Amino acid sequence: MRPALLxxxxxxxxxxxxxxGKAELTTYAMDGLPTHESLPGVVVMPANRTEVVAVVRLxxxxxxxxxxxGAGTGLSGGAVAGPETVLLTLTRMNRILRVDPAARRAxxxxxxxxxxxxxxxxxxxxxxxxxxxxxxACTVGGNVAxxxxxxxxxxxxxxxxxxxxLEVVLPDASVVRLGSPQGEPWxxxxxxxxxxxxxxxxxxxxxxxxxxPIPAAVRTLLADFLSVRSASEAVSxxxxxxxxxxxxxxxxxxxxQAVEASIYAAGYPTDAAAVLLAEVDGTPEQVxxxxxxxxxxxxxxxxxxxxxxxxxxxxxxxxxxxKKAFGAMGRIxxxxxxxxxxxxxxxxxxxxxxxGEIRRRHGLSxxxxxxxxxxxxxxxxxxxxxxxxxADRVRExxxxxxxxxxxxxxxxxxxxxxxxxKMGYMPWIFDAETLGAMQAVRRVFDPDERxxxxxxxxxxxxxxxxxxxxxxEAAL
Amino acid sequence: MIFARLRALLGPAAVDRDPDNVPRVTPASTDxxxxxxxxxxxxxxxxxxxxxxxxxxxxxxxxLALSTRALDEIVSVSPADxxxxxxxxxxxxxxxxxxxxxxxxxxxxxxxxxxxxLGSVIATGTSGPLRHGFGPVRDQILGCTVVTGDGRIVKPGxxxxxxxxxxxxxxxxxGGFGAFGILTEAHLRLRALPRADVTLVSRGSRDALSAAxxxxxxxxIAPAALELASPELAAESEWVLAARFxxxxxxxxADVRRLPTETDAVWExxxxxxxxxxxxLLARGSLGGPITFRLGVLADxxxxxxxxxxxxxxxxxIAAGAASGTLRWTGEAPVERLRAVRRAAAAREIPMTxxxxxxxxxxxxxxxxxxxxxxxxxxxxxxxxFDPKQSLRVALEGSExxxx
Numbered sequence: 001m002r003p004a005l006l007x008x009x010x011x012x013x014x015x016x017x018x019x020x021g022k023a024e025l026t027t028y029a030m031d032g033l034p035t036h037e038s039l040p041g042v043v044v045m046p047a048n049r050t051e052v053v054a055v056v057r058l059x060x061x062x063x064x065x066x067x068x069x070g071a072g073t074g075l076s077g078g079a080v081a082g083p084e085t086v087l088l089t090l091t092r093m094n095r096i097l098r099v100d101p102a103a104r105r106a107x108x109x110x111x112x113x114x115x116x117x118x119x120x121x122x123x124x125x126x127x128x129x130x131x132x133x134x135x136x137a138c139t140v141g142g143n144v145a146x147x148x149x150x151x152x153x154x155x156x157x158x159x160x161x162x163x164x165x166l167e168v169v170l171p172d173a174s175v176v177r178l179g180s181p182q183g184e185p186w187x188x189x190x191x192x193x194x195x196x197x198x199x200x201x202x203x204x205x206x207x208x209x210x211x212x213p214i215p216a217a218v219r220t221l222l223a224d225f226l227s228v229r230s231a232s233e234a235v236s237x238x239x240x241x242x243x244x245x246x247x248x249x250x251x252x253x254x255x256x257q258a259v260e261a262s263i264y265a266a267g268y269p270t271d272a273a274a275v276l277l278a279e280v281d282g283t284p285e286q287v288x289x290x291x292x293x294x295x296x297x298x299x300x301x302x303x304x305x306x307x308x309x310x311x312x313x314x315x316x317x318x319x320x321x322x323k324k325a326f327g328a329m330g331r332i333x334x335x336x337x338x339x340x341x342x343x344x345x346x347x348x349x350x351x352x353x354x355x356g357e358i359r360r361r362h363g364l365s366x367x368x369x370x371x372x373x374x375x376x377x378x379x380x381x382x383x384x385x386x387x388x389x390x391a392d393r394v395r396e397x398x399x400x401x402x403x404x405x406x407x408x409x410x411x412x413x414x415x416x417x418x419x420x421x422k423m424g425y426m427p428w429i430f431d432a433e434t435l436g437a438m439q440a441v442r443r444v445f446d447p448d449e450r451x452x453x454x455x456x457x458x459x460x461x462x463x464x465x466x467x468x469x470x471x472x473e474a475a476l
Numbered sequence: 477m478i479f480a481r482l483r484a485l486l487g488p489a490a491v492d493r494d495p496d497n498v499p500r501v502t503p504a505s506t507d508x509x510x511x512x513x514x515x516x517x518x519x520x521x522x523x524x525x526x527x528x529x530x531x532x533x534x535x536x537x538x539x540l541a542l543s544t545r546a547l548d549e550i551v552s553v554s555p556a557d558x559x560x561x562x563x564x565x566x567x568x569x570x571x572x573x574x575x576x577x578x579x580x581x582x583x584x585x586x587x588x589x590x591x592x593x594l595g596s597v598i599a600t601g602t603s604g605p606l607r608h609g610f611g612p613v614r615d616q617i618l619g620c621t622v623v624t625g626d627g628r629i630v631k632p633g634x635x636x637x638x639x640x641x642x643x644x645x646x647x648x649x650x651g652g653f654g655a656f657g658i659l660t661e662a663h664l665r666l667r668a669l670p671r672a673d674v675t676l677v678s679r680g681s682r683d684a685l686s687a688a689x690x691x692x693x694x695x696x697i698a699p700a701a702l703e704l705a706s707p708e709l710a711a712e713s714e715w716v717l718a719a720r721f722x723x724x725x726x727x728x729x730a731d732v733r734r735l736p737t738e739t740d741a742v743w744e745x746x747x748x749x750x751x752x753x754x755x756x757l758l759a760r761g762s763l764g765g766p767i768t769f770r771l772g773v774l775a776d777x778x779x780x781x782x783x784x785x786x787x788x789x790x791x792x793x794i795a796a797g798a799a800s801g802t803l804r805w806t807g808e809a810p811v812e813r814l815r816a817v818r819r820a821a822a823a824r825e826i827p828m829t830x831x832x833x834x835x836x837x838x839x840x841x842x843x844x845x846x847x848x849x850x851x852x853x854x855x856x857x858x859x860x861x862f863d864p865k866q867s868l869r870v871a872l873e874g875s876e877x878x879x880x
Contacts, residue, residue, distance in 0.1 A: 286724065
């Protein structure tokens with residue numbers, strides 16, 4: 001990076017918040033995905049909107065590309081920046097600005113950590129619902145960029161259903177406000193368009209989120225099955241019963257065994273083919289009635305045993321294995337390729353058979369942990385990236401799994417995003433025209449394509465859309 | 477000439493003239509719509525799009541009208557996946573009946589006729605009382621097929637309930653009033669039919685009922701709908717607050733028992749055979765005048781917003797989600813009065829969206845009016861992208877735009 005640029009950045013945020021030594025940059029070489037690595041040119045850490053605007057204006061003048069980053073827990077390589085690129089880390093912007101309990105809204109800065117927000121508002125009896133597995137570290141700004149999900153999104157929706165207003169610094173350094181606290185847009189739904197745009201439309205500097213009351217009662221049920229198919233059928237039967245559980249999570253045998261062999265052992269039966277976690281919440285009467293219904297469905301679909309917990313401590317124990325599944329896999333091998341794909345829920349049993357077949361053929365260790373209620377799979381491949389031949393097989397197997405999910409009518413990502421990891425898969429689910437439309441919309445926000453360049457859109461597969469800057473009629 | 481060109485393109489059966497003698501095409505497929513759009517774009521013709529014409533009156537000046545009524549197929553219903561794919565011209569009541577056969581339903585109860593087309597609900601983003609419990613229209617749409625003004629076919633989203641691949645372009649079309657293309661098909665999020673469905677109503681003064689609604693929210697009672705209706709809309713002598721509970725029996729009964737203990741209001745449970753009729757009455761009420769608009773209002777701002785309407789407009793039919801974010805007004809008013817309401821609302825940070833009105837009013841006011849600072853050029857560029865020759869006659873901003 002040019003010294004002049006470093007000086008100018010230092011003048012904006014002070015030298016203390018500009019990092020460019022190789023050792024310092026290494027921290028930012030990856031996000032949560034170990035398969036994509038690149039050192040950014042420089043890291044700058046603005047403290048507030050004014051500094052973000054000044055940095056973005058400078059980069060606009062110099063036509064330098066940039067990437068915004070939160071905690072770097074993403075799983076698609078979305079927050080990785082190249083050597084000619086400036087990385088804006090927003091973790092210093094971590095203030096909860098306002099909470100309005102009556103309207104059930106909070107206004108926060110993008111660097112607020114997801115779990116911190118829920119902790120801070122818990123005394124008010126409120127929570128922020130989307131709870132990605134990385135919630136103890138990930139930032140809400142990053143959640144907005146990726147439209148993050150989590151186990152409790154089955155009932156309550158993903159990030160996009162909880163964001164009502166955004167203050168955004170566009171790549172030309174102008175500042176716009178999208179949406180309103182009421183959730184009614186001033187015009188087309190640009191909040192909906194921005195959420196999940198993977199940091200390619202600008203930088204959100206203020207976020208208004210919807211809060212939900214903490215339910216009065218919660219019950220967690222844990223059931224184990226002798227076949228994945230019967231567990232999957234139980235999931236469909238629960239949904240068809242009219243009950244929408246707050247969460248409905250499944251782990252296969254490989255995953256359960258990894259958990260039980262680790263320090264996170266939760267007492268899951270290791271001989272079961274699948275373990276299902278179902279959680280219902282609401283009023284005490286609702287929880288009582290729905291839990292009884294769910295338990296009946298589980299048993300009638302062949303659950304060997306159903307354990308149930310209502311107290312926070314007992315529920316945490318049942319959840320522990322699920323929440324720590326990724327950590328537990330660290331015992332198996334040094335690296336973990338966490339995959340993310342979606343299939344129509346009815347295709348779950350077939351797709352799991354198919355993944356088993358791919359695992360055997362490539363001689364890999366794959367465990368499955370997934371949001372069964374919405375068909376969102378996380379096949380996780382344990383490997384050691386120092387073994388290049390093994391890493392190649394991991395890549396090949398990942399690709400085959402993705403192809404199988406797409407063939408089943410699914411999608412290439414349910415909550416992790418496309419980033420630079422899945423760009424190559426985009427033409428599998430979108431035709432050239434639709435990709436072209438996405439590229440054209442990106443240019444509306446970022447005509448120079450400097451904002452998180454080289455992500456999501458496989459440019460060569462996009463049909464060219466030229467937005468003719470038509471002379472707009474003065475009156476219709 | 478246009479008439480003959482269209483007949484040559486689609487065949488005589490798909491082209492007629494509307495009551496104003498404007499050539500009208502009724503294409504039977506997305507591809508046919510794309511052909512029409514391409515031709516209109518090349519020739520510089522202006523198009524207006526209509527469904528049942530109950531929501532957006534087919535009165536915009538145009539060289540041709542395009543009806544989605546031949547696109548009325550329910551393409552597929554997958555109860556196990558909680559997804560259905562439906563064409564834009566399909567009437568909601570037909571969709572509802574078909575889903576019920578599978579034990580499924582769509583958590584949408586938009587204002588208007590029961591046979592409103594799906595396309596009109598999506599294009600106008602008109603959610604009804606169920607928005608309180610299930611979110612606005614945008615939360616029910618998983619993906620769509622859209623034909624742009626220059627005839628390109630775009631298919632964002634997918635037929636799965638969870639998906640973050642690509643930009644969420646679908647959001648642009650929900651509540652976009654057709655300015656970014658013609659919606660031809662949508663993937664819908666379904667739910668299993670609730671086991672119990674109970675509605676209670678309370679009658680009284682406006683302010684007492686809005687206070688009761690706030691008490692109920694404070695008490696953490698969570699109905700699927702909590703709607704305040706003006707006497708004219710509810711066809712009663714007083715204001716009505718209606719709470720609808722959906723779910724498993726025991727839970728619904730428990731909520732019903734708690735209701736009188738948490739509010740000062742007197743509640744009456746509607747008999748099962750009157751429940752559907754009550755909500756249909758509120759929905760139809762939104763057609764009780766030539767103009768309908770919505771304001772973005774939460775529980776705190778409800779009384780103030782209602783005062784504003786009472787001050788600036790003559791009596792109208794009012795339905796307000798007590799906490800869902802939407803207050804809907806239907807009635808008759810001159811453009812100047814509506815402009816004053818929009819200005820007064822904007823001063824309170826309340827967005828006002830014109831949902832339904834004759835062309836003269838839409839043209840003058842625009843569905844959205846003036847945008848907030850910095851947004852106008854983004855919207856203009858999005859329109860240029862999806863409708864480069866401005867073939868689609870949609871008044872998003874209206875002539876108000878030039879004022880700011």
